[in-house]
Each structure stands twice: as structure tokens, then as C-alpha cells.
Amino acid sequence: MVSLRVEGLRKSFPGVVALDGIDLNVREGEYVVILGPTGAGKTTLLKTIAGLARQDSGHIYFDQQRVDTLMPFQRSVAYLxxxxxxxxxxxxWDNVAFGPTVQDWSxxxxxxxxxxxxxxVHLSDRRNSYPRELSGGMQQRVAxxxxxxxxxxILLLDEPLRALDARLRLELRxxxxxxxxxxxxTTLHVTHDQExxxxxxxxxxxxxxxxxxxAGSPKEVYEDPSTPFVSNFIGEANFLQGxxxxxxxxxxxxxxxxxxHVMGRPTNVPVNSQVVLGVKTDFCNVYHGKVEGQNSFTGTVVRSLFTGKRTTLEIQTGQGLLKAKVPSDQSLSEGSEATLRFQxxxxxxxxxxxxxxxxxxxVE
Known part of the structure; x- marks a missing residue:
């Protein structure tokens, strides 16, 4: 196993800054997902680590050894x-054997x-098949x-499940x-899919x-997002300014x-500053009718989006449109008076x- 360290990586294309001083540490055997919207620089980061693109500045290390001066085939990286x-x-068979063959293995x-x-990858019985004879999931396994x-x-996966249907993505991830x-x-997996x-x-x-x-564990970035963008990108959030x-x-x-007045977690922002309070839609409760209490907002359900076990309710309140994801058996019909509340x-x-x-x- 090998660790990976990226320091101050910068890469620009005409009119576009793709990587703007990226720092990254990946431990031995760690499975790290690079998440961001389209155009954030995710693929450029992988290609630079693999040696398929040359950075403008910054360095890349595998196990403390600098590798950004090496050719791609010298880096011992698998890029998908x-x-x-x-x-x-x-x-x-011949697709899988291609790399060892060109490297002149016995x-x-x-x-x-x-x-x-x-x-x-459970494809021994399809060794003599051609890619056109395989399903999308099988082709992904061959690759x-x-x-x-x-x-x-090091394994670098660039949107490995993007071309697959929803059901197959769930299985293969x-x-x-x-x-x-x-x-x-050690794995870097790029995606724009938060789930x-x-x-x-x-x-x-x-x-x-x-x-x-x-950067953090899935639980950390979901429950303690560092910016409003992260809060709304990992899941969905309501925002109140004041x-x-x-x-x-x-x-x-x-x-x-x-x-x-509403209440939220403690903050280091100076008192008397303009702030925004963010709360995940998953952390909001909805009650029928008008309910008084702290952090309560009463309005009218203007939209109900059923997604299976959960339903997203959109409620028009005095503070604008607020959303909550609730169990579907606790949902309210459109036009109902409802109160959204959070702790x-x-x-x-x-x-x-x-x-x-x-x-x-x-989201760009």
C-alpha cells in the first residue's frame, strides 16, 4: 500500500483555472472520494496525479517520494x-492482458x-467475449x-458509474x-453524485x-458542513438570513x-454581524396546522414530492420557501397549513x- 500527498497543485487552461493550489493527503489503503460539481477540477486532478496532464506548479508524492517528474507508466497508477x-x-481476456503485455511480462x-x-470481477466465464457482447456493468468490470x-x-476512478443505470450503480458502487x-x-474516486x-x-x-x-468523513461533511455551499451540495438545506x-x-x-428570533449552534462570528443560518431539510420536522414554539415557521404546503419512503414538502412561509424531508406516512397534502420546525x-x-x-x- 502507498500513501499519496499533493501540495499546492495548480493547473490552468486558456481562460480557465482548473486547479487552484490543491493540497491533499490520502493514507495507505484509504478510499477517498473527490466530490464536486461539473467543472470543479476533479478529472484534471486525477489526470495530473496519473501523469496524463502536467501541472503548472506544485508537487505529487507517493510514500514521500516525488513522482511528478515521472512518466505515467513509471508511476504505477491505474487510471479508469x-x-x-x-x-x-x-x-x-486480451483487454485485461493488454497492460502486462505491453510491459513485456512473461x-x-x-x-x-x-x-x-x-x-x-466475476467474469472468468466471459473471457472470450467482446465488449459489444457485454452489459454496461460487465464492461465496467472489464475496465x-x-x-x-x-x-x-494507486487506483484512480473517474466517474466510474456515470454511464450505468440507477439500479446497477447501486450494486456496483x-x-x-x-x-x-x-x-x-489506495483509491481516489471522482464523482458528482453526493449519495x-x-x-x-x-x-x-x-x-x-x-x-x-x-475534507472529512461522510458524517462530518454532512452534519458539519463548513460553508453554505457544502451544506446545500451534500444533501439540501434551508437558509435564513439575519x-x-x-x-x-x-x-x-x-x-x-x-x-x-431563531436559535442555532454557537459561532465565532462577531455579535451584530449579518449571518446566515443553515439547516438540513432532513433535520426539519413538519406539523399539521399552526404550532407555536422556538424555530417554528407556519405556512402553506405548495408542493409535495413523493420519493418512496421520504417525501419532500415545500412550505411557503413568511421567511420564504422552506423545505423538509419527512417520512411519507407523515406527509401533508398540497394546500394544507403546516409548521416547519427544527432544533x-x-x-x-x-x-x-x-x-x-x-x-x-x-452549482456551476
Whole structure:
């Protein structure tokens, strides 16, 4: 197993800064998901680590050894691109054997590793098939086996499940993690799918506009998002703007535009500052009719979105449109009077972003 360290990585294209001083540490055998919106720099980061793109500045280390001066084939990295790039004229066996063959492995060693990889991805019985004869999930497994057949030290997965249907994505994302853990290979998995990231990662690194905005366990980035953008990107959140009146008894007290006060977690933001309080829609409760109490907002249900076990309710209140995800058996019909309520410990207080809240929340 090998560790990975990236220091101050910068990469620009004409008119675009793809990587803007990226710092990243990945422990031996860790499964790290790089998450961010389209255009955030995720693929450029993987290609730079793999040696397929040259950084403008910064350095890359494997086990404290600098590798950014090495050619791609010298880095011992397995890179799986979004489109798999299987050779249509080669069988499954020959696709997987391609890397060991061009590296001039002995036939005995090559055949042994190909057999092992096909067994790992459960495709030994399709060794003589061509890519066109395989399902999307099988093609993904072949591409993974081919990437791993060179016995690389680091696995780089670029949107590995993007081309698959929803049901197959659910099945294969756990297979990817299980296989990587079984092999003990250090893995970077790029995706823009928040649910995918949360379900497979040891740690999530969130990138926006070429910069790391937060890194932590799935639980940390979900329950303690560092910015309004992260709060709304990992899941969905409501935001209330106001003036921080005081911090007392372990809670922040915020005065809203209508003079009401709401409470949230304590903050280091100076008192009398303009702030925004964010609360996940998952952490909001909804009651029928008007209910008085702290952090309560009464309005009308204007939309009800059924998604199975959970239903998203959109409630028009005096503070604008607020949302809550509730168990479907507790849902309310559109047009109903309802009260949305949340506990102070679930409200996170942020300083108002310099660019304004709406711009800060934009997904490019």
C-alpha cells in the first residue's frame, strides 16, 4: 500500500483555472472520494496525479517520494476513465492482458494475473467475449480488471458509474469499494453524485472552482458542513438570513428581517454581524396546522414530492420557501397549513458570503 500527498497543485487552461493550489493527503489503503460539481477540477486532478496532464506548479508524492517528474507508466497508477476505453476488437481476456503485455511480462506471469483479475470481477466465464457482447456493468468490470492488472499502487476512478443505470450503480458502487479494500489499494474516486460519495468513502474531499472547500468523513461533511455551499451540495438545506444578536447558553440567537428570533449552534462570528443560518431539510420536522414554539415557521404546503419512503414538502412561509424531508406516512397534502420546525443544535451559523448567498450556493 502507498500513501499519496499533493501540495499546492495548480493547473490552468486558456481562460480557465482548473486547479487552484490543491493540497491533499490520502493514507495507505484509504478510499477517498473527490466530490464536486461539473467543472470543479476533479478529472484534471486525477489526470495530473496519473501523469496524463502536467501541472503548472506544485508537487505529487507517493510514500514521500516525488513522482511528478515521472512518466505515467513509471508511476504505477491505474487510471479508469469515464468511458472505460475498452478495445472493441479485443476479447475480455486480451483487454485485461493488454497492460502486462505491453510491459513485456512473461506469458506465465501475465496469464496468472489476468486469471486473478477476471476471477475478482466475476467474469472468468466471459473471457472470450467482446465488449459489444457485454452489459454496461460487465464492461465496467472489464475496465476495472484491466486497470488493476498492472498491479498498480494507486487506483484512480473517474466517474466510474456515470454511464450505468440507477439500479446497477447501486450494486456496483459497493463492489468497487469492496474490491479496493480487498486488494488494499489506495483509491481516489471522482464523482458528482453526493449519495454515491457518502455511501462508499472513508473520507470525502469537496472541490469547487479548483479549490478544496472541505475534507472529512461522510458524517462530518454532512452534519458539519463548513460553508453554505457544502451544506446545500451534500444533501439540501434551508437558509435564513439575519443579525447575530448574541451567543448565550450554548446557542446563537439571530434576529430575522421580521423581528423574530431563531436559535442555532454557537459561532465565532462577531455579535451584530449579518449571518446566515443553515439547516438540513432532513433535520426539519413538519406539523399539521399552526404550532407555536422556538424555530417554528407556519405556512402553506405548495408542493409535495413523493420519493418512496421520504417525501419532500415545500412550505411557503413568511421567511420564504422552506423545505423538509419527512417520512411519507407523515406527509401533508398540497394546500394544507403546516409548521416547519427544527432544533437549535441543527442550525449552523455562517458569516454572510462576500459574494452573496445566492452566488455562494450556485452549482456551476
Amino acid at each position: 476513465p469515464q468511458n472505460y476505453s475498452l478495445f472493441a476488437h479485443l476479447t475480455v 506469458p506465465r506471469r501475465r496469464d496468472q494475473i489476468v486469471r486473478e483479475m477476471l476471477n475478482l 476495472l480488471a484491466r486497470a488493476l492488472a498492472t498491479q498498480a499502487r 459497493q463492489e468497487l469499494r469492496t474490491l479496493a479494500k480487498y486488494l488494499g489499494i 454515491e460519495a457518502i455511501s462508499v468513502a472513508d473520507r470525502i474531499v469537496i472541490i469547487r472552482k479548483g479549490k478544496v472547500v472541505q 443579525l447575530l444578536s448574541r451567543v448565550e447558553d450554548g446557542f446563537s440567537v439571530i434576529m430575522l428581517s421580521d423581528g423574530r 437549535p443544535e441543527n442550525g449552523i451559523v455562517y458569516p454572510i458570503p462576500n459574494e452573496g448567498l445566492q452566488v455562494a450556493l450556485e
